[in-house]
Amino acid sequence: MPINNWWESDDSERYWMEITDRQDLGADLKAPQRDSRNKETWSYTLVSYAQPGDVVFHWHKHFAGEPALVGWSEVVGPLLEKPITWQAKGAAGRARRAPITGPGWLVPLQNYTEFATPLTRTALQDRRQQILDILADLEKRADGPVYAPFQNYGGKELRAQQGYLAKFPAALVPVLLGITHQTPDLAKAHKEPTPVPPNSGQGYISDAARRAAIEQYAVKLARDHYTRLGADQIEELGKPYDLRVILNDEERHVEVKGATGIVKRPRFDAASF
Secondary structure, eight states, X not given: OOOOOTTTTOTTOOEEEEEEOOSOTTSEEEEESSOTTSOOOHHHHGGGGOOTTOEEEEEESSTTSSSEEEEEEEEOSOOEEEEEEEOXXXXXXXXXXXXXXXXXXXXXXXXXXXXXXXXXXHHHGGGHHHHHHHHHHXXXXXXXXXXXXXXEXXXXXXXEOSSSEEEOOTTHHHXXXXXXXXXXXXXXXXXXXXXXXXXXXXXXOOOHXXXXXXXXXXXXXXXXXHHHTTOSEEEEOXXXXXXXXXXXXXXXXXXXXXXXXXXXXXXXXXXXX
């Protein structure tokens, strides 16, 4: 489904919030590609936008005795598409129907770190107006949905968004980490790449898994790029070139190269022929 990717051009906007009651926090992000009514849902589709190096905060419904932000993890791998089995639940956590197996999104996580002091829903109310002001300002600038992590429930209290994954605005990070009275070293979760000397090219990445992740992510960026341009067909081949694209009734063969450098995120260079 179309997503208002308001954070695309801002490298500081690399935060997400998982809303869950799962027991294996930090194992990965995972969601079905369609809900129990076979419809695309933004809180599931957002999983496909998480990028290597991003930070995922975990909002858990029970770990702290009440709903709370309990820790964070780092995205370490590219998006995977795999079948998953899941079960739709009601508001009280009871299963609404039999388990469903279907196409799913999976994004690998590592380095799960618990907050020494969880940010509970009760504590969240102390800065309710400040948080609402930040979200209101973002909504004015985003020109569309912002997929906020919190909602103003009944106009009286903040609650986590209803859904699985939400976009966590960077402006909320210092506000909420202040409530927890700690500042996790998020810089360690997203190490800056070693700058490449001028005219040296991008260099060779010795870590095969990281190299593959960058290349796969670069292909995703290329697909998104041609989708925004209105491509009628995009076929991922890998060999002898990465993408076959039909755009404006013209067939293009696209070779994609992923790279890191002094930028914070992988980028892609696409040559069509």
